[in-house]
Amino acid sequence: MQKILSAMDNIRLFDDLARKKSAIHSLHPVAKLITTFAFLLFLVSFGRYEIIKLLPFVAFPLFMIIKADLPLIPLGQRLLVVEPLIVGVGILNPLFDPAGWLTFASIMIKATLTVVAALVLVGTTGMDRLASALYKLKVPDMFVLQLTLTYRYIFVLVEELVVMMRAYSLRSYTQKGISFKDGGPFVGQLLLRTLDRAQRVHYAMGLRGFQGRYPDDGQTSLKAKDLVFALGWIGFFLLCRFYNWPALLGLLLGGIQ
Amino acid sequence: MSHHKIEVRNLAYSYPDGCQAIRDISFTIRHGESVGIIGANGSGKSTLLMLLLGIMFPSKGQVLVGDVALTKKTLAMIRQRLQLVFQDSDDQLFTTSVFDDVAFGPRNYNLSPTEVDTRVDEALEQVGIAHLKYKAPYKLSGGQKKAAAIATVLAMHPDVLIMDEPTSGLDPKSRRRLIDILKCFDHTKIITSHDLDLVLDTCQITIVINDGTVAAIGPTEEVLSNRELLERCDLEVPLSIKLRSLQGNGRHDAD
Structure with missing residues (x-):
């Protein structure tokens, strides 16, 4: 019984989080939606063995969580609910592929970042404002x-x-x-x-x-800060997609390639 | 201002299972009147409200708001004039904040964001919960939820306010506050309730519904003092009238 009652509180958590006030919360929902969508597109565009190149992408959800002051534990709890499913999808790879552990890790990283990005989007925007953004995008x-x-x-x-x-x-x-x-x-x-x-x-x-x-919801059109946010992050994703930043950084700092 | 008049003509309604909830009901409510609709459980009060609002359509007869007959075509226009406060406030509050809930109606009618903000602020001020504007509805107390539910309809600027069992689940203080809010609303009011003291306090006219028909209609004081009528309709004389009559008898005895 207690579990159900706490589940009821938990289910409202994202609505409560979406009502918080922060620089990220105040951004236009369309800007956040497009940026998250671009993040997911770039993330899935990598090959299954390109694990290192995925690492800079951690920056986006991390930035959003810190700037929006989202609590880590509830986010982690929700992530844990999905993780067994992700593991279930990827765990057979090592059996059929010689480099299976690499593809398994790639699936884990991509899926985890995707779920975190979606949770962060809902937690900083709210479903009603997201719906409004989807209408504006002609969905x-x-x-x-x-x-x-x-x-x-x-x-x-x-x-x-x-x-x-x-x-x-x-x-x-x-x-x-x-x-x-x-x-x-x-x-x-x-x-x-x-x-x-x-x-x-x-x-x-x-x-x-x-x-x-x-x-x-009466949201006005995109402001300069929304454009800077969206274009800035999409630019970052482009750079991460076409340059191997971890390798370049390794070369620069330790001469390791 | 006859456009706020509501006329119910020979209304009848049967549910799909054959149960006849309303049988040949007719009455007229004039602009500015406060009307109480009372009756025992299952007498047809709630069905009557559904028919007045076009949630269901009658099997026979018609409802006229002003000179406009309630049909599917006129529904949107009529619903701008008539607004219902549900018995259970949780049915009425479905968004994530009080502000969004109160703004839901005005936004649906494509009002400008400034106009929506003004209406929300006015409505919340009117019911005394302006400080709860950004609170989640599920975190409100029963009385606050009821006030928020009333604000959602006040923001629509209705000509007619309809309330279904408005005092159910309210403590005495919240009930008193609700009565004050109702007294401040100077357009037409239709209130269905088992709380006959509330009806006595807020309504000039009372309609008694019994077994899907109008058993009586008249000035509230007169109808609610009629013990025989009320008992026939499975109702009781309100406590305040009983008390008054007891005090009267006491004085009579003393004389």
Whole structure:
């Protein structure tokens, strides 16, 4: 029960983080979205044996985390949730490829940086402002709506789950969790309850003029600082893509190539 | 100002399972009136509100707002005039901050960012939670959530404010604050509630719904003093009227 309650708090964490005030938070969401997208594109463009060249890319999420003052532990916890999946994808490489450990490391680094960049983007922007940025970038309405409503549905689902779990655990104090026998009806009821609740939320949205498109959040156009941020980082990614900075640095400092 | 008039003509509604929730209801609410709709559980109050707002459409009869009949075509226009505060504030507050929630409606009507900001500030000031502007709705207390939910509709500048069980789950202080807010809203109000003292405090006219029909309609004081009518509709005379009548009897005995 306690785990579910803390999960509920955790799930709100990114909304809370997105409300913080920092230089990164104040940037235009479009600038952050484009920069993160460019980061991911450049990251996946490297070959599977080019591990060293990936290292400078750590700078971008690190810079964002420090400047936005994002807490490391919750980010790490979320990363840990995804890591087993990444390991599962890459772990077979050493069996079939002589240089398999290299490709495994490459997959790990790329996937980890991708997840961290996505978490940082949501933690510094928030889903609503991201949706607004996606509209501005002419992403189809249906896609943005699916994304935002799915995100919101998670809250409804967790809230209803907490209510049902509380009621269940209060009347089943001799057992832990939900018994197998009750599992089916429990899940069925949960889905019906969330459907009902989601419908009421939809009514509330409809009554305030919602017609299938999230309203613009009133963000003004890109400012000079947004352009400097986006172009500066994209320039950095370009340099990292076409020059092997770790090798150059090694050569410069220690004569090692 | 007859454009705020709401006319309900021979309204009937059956749910898909065949349950007839509303049977031939007719009444008129004039501009500026505060109307209480009361009735026992399952009497059809909430269904009636859904029909007034076009969340559902009647099987028979019609709803007129001003001279405009409520249809799918006129829905968007009518919803700018009529706004509902839900019984459960959590259904109404779905974004990440109070500001965004209150701004949701005005933004949907494509108002300028400056106008949206002004409306949000005014609405939050009106309900006394301006200091909670950037707070997450889920972190608010029950009373604060209710105030935020009211602010979300006040920011739409509605001509008619509709409230479904507004005092449910509120402590006495929050309830008193809500009554004060309601008294400050000088347009038309429609309130459905089991809290008959609230209806007595805030509404001039009361409509009693029983089994999907109008059992009585008239001045609140008169309707709520009618013990026989209220008992027939599974309701009770409000405590304040009982108290008044007891005090009256006491004085009578003393005389």
